[in-house]
């Protein structure tokens with residue numbers, strides 16, 4: 001290498017560094033906190049890659065253990081937020097710079113001092129069936145066993161009226177699939193989020209992607225939240241390149257619906273907003289449902305509006321469902337504001 005080419009290289013490197021400083025403040029690697037599960041790692045790696053590609057900044061993954069990973073109790077017993085509190089603690093303590101959450105696992109109340117800087121493009125939000133023999137839901141014989149832990153899914157499987165036997169299960173995506181396809185399979189089928197399987201590269205095991213008419217997804221299912229400290233304005237600016245406005249509008253509608261019902265991610269509440277091009281620009285079509293865990297009561301409605309009205313659409317839809325008696329399914333609010341279930345198939 002000639003002295004001139006060495007000098008040129010140094011010059012180019014210095015230029016890149018100063019550009020990085022302009023873009024993001026410090027040129028140190030950004031610390032992305034992540035849970036250690038395969039799904040969390042896949043999501044975090046995807047966001048790290050997207051951020052590197054868009055900004056040139058280095059990103060390093062920092063593993064954080066959460067209470068939700070340590071326990072195998074049903075999620076509605078552990079309470080909302082078990083998967084996120086350790087990540088948020090690490091953010092507040094400045095041990096990490098940002099975190100990626102499955103949006104549907106976030107409590108509806110925001111966290112003081114933290115800010116959701118980006119809502120990246122959503123993965124397919126529908127639920128998926130993984131069944132023995134390539135079966136669809138309608139092809140499962142009466143009394144077939146269907147594993148799922150979420151009250152929302154338990155309730156909707158019962159509401160189908162197919163006489164299926166719901167088996168409460170928990171655990172990571174891989175262990176749930178093994179209950180159907182593994183060497184010690186003990187279930188005819190499981191229902192889980194399509195997005196989780198897709199992100200893990202396991203979409204091939206899906207035997208039916210469930211139409212929202214049969215299985216309305218959880219609010220924010222398939223979406224991610226990229227969170228950082230609220231006072232980290234340089235990072236907020238940097239992360240904004242990952243934001244996807246249509247996804248943010250859909251999630252705003254679904255989450256304001258959920259928040260108005262004062263229900264969490266483990267309640268038998270479903271909400272799904274689709275964006276469609278209307279005659280006068282984009283339109284949001286929000287569907288919401290509250291279903292009793294045994295499927296005997298199923299209250300569902302829909303509402304439309306513009307993306308700018310996303311939050312109001314969610315509130316109004318929730319109010320309509322409450323008028324129809326949804327609160328008697330959800331139970332009475334406790335002192336902390338969270339509703340308790342009167343009953344549940346897994347309790």
Ligand SMILES: NCc1[nH]cc(CCC(=O)O)c1CC(=O)O
Pocket residue numbers: 102103104105191192193194195196220221222223
């Ligand atoms: N509560 C568990 C959870 N949180 C996020 C996902 C993956 C799908 C998503 O991003 O919504 C899953 C697994 C599942 O519901 O099957």
